[in-house]
Amino acid sequence: MSKKILITGGAGFIGSHVVRLFVNKYPSYHIFNLDALTYAGNLENIKDIAEATNYTFIKGDINDVNFLNTLFDEHKFDGVIHLAAESHVDRSIKNPNIFIETNVIGTANLLSAFKDACQSDFKNKLFYNISTDEVYGSLGKTGLFTEETPYDPQSPYAASKAASDHMVRAFGNTFQLPFIISNCSNNYGANHFPEKLIPLCIHNIKKNKSLPVYGDGQYTRDWLFVEDHANAIDLIFHEGKVGETYNIGGCNEWTNLDLVHLLCELMDEKLDREKGHSAKLITFVKDRAGHDRRYAIDASKLMNELGWRPSVSFEEGLVKTINWYFTNEKWLTNVTSGSYKDYYKNMYH
Ligand code: NAD
């Protein structure tokens, strides 16, 4: 069946994998990719599908209400998969307001534009909000986040994503707008912007630069390969139940310190360096303010109801990721020149 689908944030890290999957897998759909191309958006991430006949890129800002209303009126999208966001916790600590503008108000703008364009006829329509496990707050040593875990966001980023989810549910309740929300754990893979832990370490190990580990390094994250997240989004978009929430995670918990050690080992092998060389670059630095201690997802609902499974082991995924950064040196050089240098200096010195 032919559908018009709007994917927001499709020039970013996860969005680019989702756009590529949908464009290639569903030739009968038309995929519109709306992205403002902030520092995190990069058309290089999706250059392989730029000429596809079922694909259109639209540069635009979800904070621009008039632009959104015109766009939705013109295209009457069947579905929206909403990924556009400010996504980095450290940036939200330095400047919370942009997170409120894009993640909260931007989401509300999209919901209103979608609702108005549908004119209350929501048959076969869906608004799918891509959210994060950070809305649930921080876990102690045991336990997992389930779909019933109460929201308890701790950073401005997490609070803005929680507010975005609340807004989606409120539109569902008030206007009967059909929605689904999924909350995913930490992603890694190709095209990950090197402000985040894994690509930052890959970049720094290559350059023999120090590897900044916040606090005691015992903070724990549950890592998932980005293509497995994209596959989950595809499955949930097509087979998920309207009005439901699905948690997505890798069942793959690592403390930051163990993870950085593993990266050092894999990179030493790749670079033909003496064993233990890169681990000497590990440097403990000042902790992130309000740092969440542990995230871990219970993805059993998604696995049992929709049959989703992660497809690669962590080590396989990391090797693929490292190889991607080696074969795409130009990408890394481009994104780490210019404003990244100021960001890095400001964050780490
Ligand atoms: P990203 O920062 O790599 O990409 C965000 C994209 O949104 C960029 O292309 C950017 O240009 C675009 N964007 C930002 N502001 C915009 C605006 N005002 N209008 C239009 N486009 C705008 O982020 P990501 O890591 O790919 O995350 C994508 C989504 O998934 C986010 O909603 C994030 O909260 C969520 N998420 C991320 C992770 C993760 O580990 N990265 C995990 C769970 C959920």
Ligand code: DAU
């Ligand atoms: O859990 C899902 C979330 O994962 C997403 O919603 C966010 O968009 C995404 O950025 C990610 O958030 P984190 O804060 O967990 O990711 P980050 O890569 O920034 O940090 C991972 C862990 O590593 C965290 O405990 C902080 C730590 N860290 C990070 C950086 C950048 C360091 O120790 N040193 C660093 O230099």
